[in-house]
Amino acid sequence: MPTLRGAMHTIHRPIPTKPDAEPLDAGFLEAVVAGAVRLTPEQSFRLYTEAPLHTLARVADGVCRRIHGPSIRTYVKDRNINYTNVCTARCTFCAFRRDGDEADAYTLEHSAIEDKVAELVAIGGTQILMQGGMNPALPISWYEELLRRLKSKFPQVHIHAFSPPEFIEFVEYFDPPGDSLESKLKWVMVRLREAGLDSIPGGGGEIFAAPVRRKIGLGKCDAEAWLTTMFVAHQLGMFTSATMMFGHIEGLADRVHHLELVRSWQDKALTELPGAGEPGVSGAGHYKAFISWPFQRENTPLGRLPEWGDDPAELERAFPGDVVARLDGEGDARAEALFGRRARMAGATEYLRTQALSRIHLDNIYSIGASWVTMGPAIGQVGLRFGANDMGSVMMEENVVSAAGTTYCLDEQVLCRLIREAGFVPAQRDNTYDLLRIHDGPESPDLLVRDWSAHRTKRLHIQGPTNSAGSAPVELTTSLE
Numbered sequence: 001m002p003t004l005r006g007a008m009h010t011i012h013r014p015i016p017t018k019p020d021a022e023p024l025d026a027g028f029l030e031a032v033v034a035g036a037v038r039l040t041p042e043q044s045f046r047l048y049t050e051a052p053l054h055t056l057a058r059v060a061d062g063v064c065r066r067i068h069g070p071s072i073r074t075y076v077k078d079r080n081i082n083y084t085n086v087c088t089a090r091c092t093f094c095a096f097r098r099d100g101d102e103a104d105a106y107t108l109e110h111s112a113i114e115d116k117v118a119e120l121v122a123i124g125g126t127q128i129l130m131q132g133g134m135n136p137a138l139p140i141s142w143y144e145e146l147l148r149r150l151k152s153k154f155p156q157v158h159i160h161a162f163s164p165p166e167f168i169e170f171v172e173y174f175d176p177p178g179d180s181l182e183s184k185l186k187w188v189m190v191r192l193r194e195a196g197l198d199s200i201p202g203g204g205g206e207i208f209a210a211p212v213r214r215k216i217g218l219g220k221c222d223a224e225a226w227l228t229t230m231f232v233a234h235q236l237g238m239f240t241s242a243t244m245m246f247g248h249i250e251g252l253a254d255r256v257h258h259l260e261l262v263r264s265w266q267d268k269a270l271t272e273l274p275g276a277g278e279p280g281v282s283g284a285g286h287y288k289a290f291i292s293w294p295f296q297r298e299n300t301p302l303g304r305l306p307e308w309g310d311d312p313a314e315l316e317r318a319f320p321g322d323v324v325a326r327l328d329g330e331g332d333a334r335a336e337a338l339f340g341r342r343a344r345m346a347g348a349t350e351y352l353r354t355q356a357l358s359r360i361h362l363d364n365i366y367s368i369g370a371s372w373v374t375m376g377p378a379i380g381q382v383g384l385r386f387g388a389n390d391m392g393s394v395m396m397e398e399n400v401v402s403a404a405g406t407t408y409c410l411d412e413q414v415l416c417r418l419i420r421e422a423g424f425v426p427a428q429r430d431n432t433y434d435l436l437r438i439h440d441g442p443e444s445p446d447l448l449v450r451d452w453s454a455h456r457t458k459r460l461h462i463q464g465p466t467n468s469a470g471s472a473p474v475e476l477t478t479s480l481e
């Protein structure tokens, strides 16, 4: 019988590398599964590009089972609140942003945000994920008042909010005291934490390699600033997550480089910060989870790029992103004239391979999330056999990705059924991955359902009145396809 777990789950014992080992060797991969050795970036790249899909699945699943055990896979009840769509950045993959003077630009009133949290609490939700565009019109007092208001009304709700690019812009907008980026970030973060901020989401990670980031993340912070922001949060004892959005102009080596940066900064947090060193536990902040998803192209400038392979003659050459990408992130965009001018979209197989590699490479990160929001529930479910331990959130609302074409939205019963039909016991977790309810009895949400038709198409939420990107009702578009 599974039991509820303790509060800390992070893995931080040093794991050696074996750079001379053949990455596809069965004995070597067994040692990786056992956590006795970690992959170098070169080995991860070869594993990713040469291993059969089933090998990646087996190794990732083995690592997942070592960390999470054989039976329980989790989900959380939270709500994604996008408080403003006004943004100074112009990411080419974004269909959500607006200039401040556009007719459908919006910033939610504090009362409207409070109403959304009240709806979440009514269904037993435990967390909000709150991110915005980067809106220069909002002073720090707007954020502090919002956080204080939410914390005083809903002290039980965990506030997971403001991604690193937002913090970098906060430093710009609020002009905090300090003589370094770190000290300025710390000033802002402490103010917001004192007002009620609990942890920081990994939005804006995209792809860290500079040649890619410069092409797709116009006006958004670079990798160094992103990672530094998270490290400051870790210094303050906060948990964060990390993300990667792939399947556009990047090369495969860029994905491995991205994973390697997350892993090395996690090592730094787990070994250098106060509290590190206790067996199986870190008192300091660190990355708790990693989630990756493929780029969604609809309504975005990046999505209008010709797809690699539309012109079959081009396939005789290497994909431009692969020509430029290097495992050290030092690729030169000038190495290929078509770099940034062709997209290579990721399908289901590519998604599963990438997620599996993230589980295998990120041996110091506790949770890997399956991305059904973008991939659909069936692929998300398969993802539980490719290294993911968590199905993410019962979605009440999602605006940023859905503005680029995604409308998948599942309720708790469907999420539980997906997990159970993948061969696991579903369990609701909280934001720190403690288990709140293990659904192993007849009262489980999915086992109480008699009529699944009511869970196939269900209007869950209508986005606020001024956001055209999110104004269409979000449908429960699919459940058990």
Ligand code: SF4
Pocket (backbone or CB within 6 Å): 087, 088, 089, 090, 091, 094, 095, 096, 097, 132, 133, 134, 165, 220
């Ligand atoms: S992805 Fe985020 S930071 Fe980039 S333009 Fe859209 S809202 Fe702004």
